[in-house]
Amino acid sequence: MDRRHFLAAALAPLAGCANVDDAETSTSRTDTTAVDDSAFEPVPEGDWERADAPPEWERAADRRIDRHRRGDVTVAVSRDGDPVPDADVRLRLRRHAYDFSTAYNVARHWSSDPDGPYRRWVSRLFNEAVFENAYKWRQWTAPDGHQRTHGVITFLRANDVAVAGAPVVWQNHEKDVLPDEVWSAYENGDIDRLRELIDDHVRTLVGHNAGDHGVEDWVLLNEQLGFHDFTDALADAPPTRSPPLRHWFDIARDAAPDATLAVNDYDILTLDRPEHRDRYADLVTYLLGGAAPPDEVAFQSHVTTPDGSIGPAEQYARLDRFAGLGDIDLVVSEFDTPGIADETAAGDYLYRTLKTVYSHPASAGFRLWGYWDDQHWRGDAPLFRADWSKKPGYHAYVDLVFDQWFTDVRGTTDATGEFSTTADLGRYDLRVAADPETVSDVRAMTDPDGETRLRVEL
Known part of the structure; x- marks a missing residue:
């Protein structure tokens, strides 16, 4: 499936792989129990030891991957048109x-x-x-x-x-x-x-x-x-x-x-x-x-x-x-x-x-x-x-x-109701929790250029 068909195919629930580790961001906090973890499937675990000092070929490849396989994403949460600060957000790669x-x-x-x-x-x-x-x-x-x-x-x-x-x-x-x-x-x-x-x-x-x-x-x-x-x-x-x-x-x-x-x-x-x-x-x-x-x-x-x-x-x-x-x-x-x-x-x-x-x-x-x-x-x-x-x-x-190459991040929205991070390109499970509501959705993030904005209305 080439990139022309990814968005169409991803409209159906598609498996992927997700990272078992949580990545903290500048707007995140550890108290995010309101976002239910039980719906996320466990993923394969490995035992590969990466080099402490990667060779130049690998550093160059990592730079290209950052450029072409990842992008900036912002989750904007609102209720009745007003931004919702301190909403708990989880963004986890699905495919x-x-x-x-x-x-x-x-x-x-x-x-x-x-x-x-x-x-x-x-x-x-x-x-x-x-x-x-x-x-x-x-x-x-x-x-x-x-x-x-x-x-x-x-x-x-x-x-x-x-x-x-x-x-x-x-x-x-x-x-x-x-x-x-x-x-x-x-x-x-x-x-x-x-x-x-x-x-x-x-x-x-x-x-x-x-x-x-x-x-x-x-x-x-x-x-x-x-x-x-x-x-x-x-x-x-x-x-x-x-x-x-x-x-x-x-x-x-x-x-x-x-x-x-x-x-x-x-x-x-x-x-x-x-x-x-x-x-x-x-x-x-x-x-x-x-x-x-x-x-x-x-x-x-x-x-x-x-x-x-x-x-x-x-x-x-x-x-x-x-x-x-x-x-x-x-x-x-x-x-x-x-x-x-x-x-x-x-x-x-x-x-x-x-x-x-x-x-x-x-x-x-x-x-x-x-x-x-x-x-x-x-x-x-x-x-x-x-x-x-x-x-x-x-x-x-x-x-x-x-x-x-997987993104699994949690965080909270700031005073403007936004949570921003960098994410691997793909389709995501998005969970947003702000008392008394929890919203779940599947959203695509496929553009390595510019910013992808995912809007959630509570």
Whole structure:
């Protein structure tokens, strides 16, 4: 979900994560028992030790985060048009404006205990999930594909987790992701039939899941740089500038006008492959020139070999390059570190990467490719071991998402009936208590520039 859709989606009650610590401000006081704490859910706790003297890359990232991920907010309380001083105020983050996401497996969901950790942790740690396999073409068209998937959408939405979809078009001949009919048309040279099948798939998968199902965030084009058999057959053009690519974005946009559409590829924020990055930039530039340009450019970010990791300065420079291509958001779509054998080093890398990416003003989301070793393509997920014990990566993630980047403040209004603070961008639970009334509401704070004023009339 990109920033264009945050306000609309946040109108429904959405889960997020909240800080367990209270932050005092210049107008606050400790005697705020009139604001009921019982309605606030407990949040994950971590055990990450931050450096006493952060390195320069981290200090620079923190400065950017202060600039781009936080804003000034004032709660103005009145009664019958007059300001109310000494009203107790609590402002607690309910959902980030930023997507903290994970891959989620439909088959594992149905085989898991309804009260078990696989289902429980997805809503405690994330505000978005993407189906790991269920939207791959072969699985989606299986006899029970729709029903099983829709049941999981219902579960996630009931637990305040937004649902994203991936991939729509993935021409991978090495994976069992495409129906036999598609390969038959390709292998038999039936280009008209191949074109018809792909067009219909884009239209029906994206269109069917919009609306009532609320799935409007899609990786539309996946791994075009490495797998392009179909576009080679459909057009006499290089893989990065093939007309069918723009056509598929046009179809998806017609099927779901409000959808967020992404192009996704690998080895951009990992490894040292400058020619590969050049080709991805060429692909993104070509798509941005179409009638229905992508909203997001996505980077898979799997670290599968010991030499796959890169430093924060290089990560930021690569993000900057793609942000400079046009009006487009940046997302990390598939992060994990099975190539880093040492768990502590893997946790450090998650910390550095997540903070670096979050600090970039064009970044809109960060997705782990799973969170538990027993449901991970390499058996080495970032957060939990097979027995659900917590890895260093869990503590790094929680320290950032549930501590450093969360606002939970209490205070009292001043003589003018106002309480002011600085807050992380997102949607908030707001409680105001002034004898004899208590008012509860959900309000958005999404502008890092200027001041957001939240007016409460008692």
